[in-house]
Amino acid sequence: MTVRLTLLCAAAPVERDVRFGDVPLDERALRQAKAAAGALPSVGTLLTAPSQRCTQTAQALGWDVVTAEPALRDIDMGSWRGRTLSEVAASDGAGLATWMVDPGAAPHLGESVAEACLRVAAWLDALPADAGRILAVVEQAVARAAVVHVLDAPQRSFWNVDVPPLSTVQLTGRNGRWNLRMGGVSDAPVGGDG
Numbered sequence: 001m002t003v004r005l006t007l008l009c010a011a012a013p014v015e016r017d018v019r020f021g022d023v024p025l026d027e028r029a030l031r032q033a034k035a036a037a038g039a040l041p042s043v044g045t046l047l048t049a050p051s052q053r054c055t056q057t058a059q060a061l062g063w064d065v066v067t068a069e070p071a072l073r074d075i076d077m078g079s080w081r082g083r084t085l086s087e088v089a090a091s092d093g094a095g096l097a098t099w100m101v102d103p104g105a106a107p108h109l110g111e112s113v114a115e116a117c118l119r120v121a122a123w124l125d126a127l128p129a130d131a132g133r134i135l136a137v138v139e140q141a142v143a144r145a146a147v148v149h150v151l152d153a154p155q156r157s158f159w160n161v162d163v164p165p166l167s168t169v170q171l172t173g174r175n176g177r178w179n180l181r182m183g184g185v186s187d188a189p190v191g192g193d194g
Helices: 028-038 052-060 087-101 113-126 141-152 155-160
Strands: 003-009 045-048 133-138 168-174 177-181
Touching: 003 028, 003 052, 003 141, 028 052, 028 087, 045 052, 113 133, 113 155, 133 141, 141 155
Parallel strands: 003 133, 045 133
Antiparallel strands: 003 168, 168 177
16 A cells, blocks of 8 residues: 655745744735645645644644644754744854754754654654555655655755745655655645735
8 A cells, every 4th residue: 555645834924034943824824824725635644743833734724633743843943943044143153054064963952954854754664554645734844854765865955955835745655665746736735825
């Protein structure tokens, strides 16, 4: 039996200064998530990362029964949590630069990109063969880590995977072997101001 997994990147608030860590969605992001509901495949199991952003996205999609999956959590940003990119660059520019090129680095004393990639890979490979169809609302880091794992790419390629809010990554797998499925225009969630 083949597992069919769709990872939906959570909606994102429309802010000028994005912060590391979990932030609530604004009304525009909630409208965009609601508009995307019709473009998603029908599924058997609905999962979400435990963050506020992912939970709110799932609620905007109209999901009533959702299971929070801890393995799908965002990277633990440690001492950078709650700070903007510009704040971190000003106070720890060298650490930020290292973090962006070295997957094993954790200058924020949280989780490294490498650790997040291994966590997501372990979750993917532990999915039972009879899991069927799964749709999961995840953080961008989780979608990136999944692509890195499925393609057996070096972890340093994590930053080369662009996953915009409300985009999907479709994976199919069996017996620990995964494939990335590219979707057509009709497969992609529709953005916009709603």
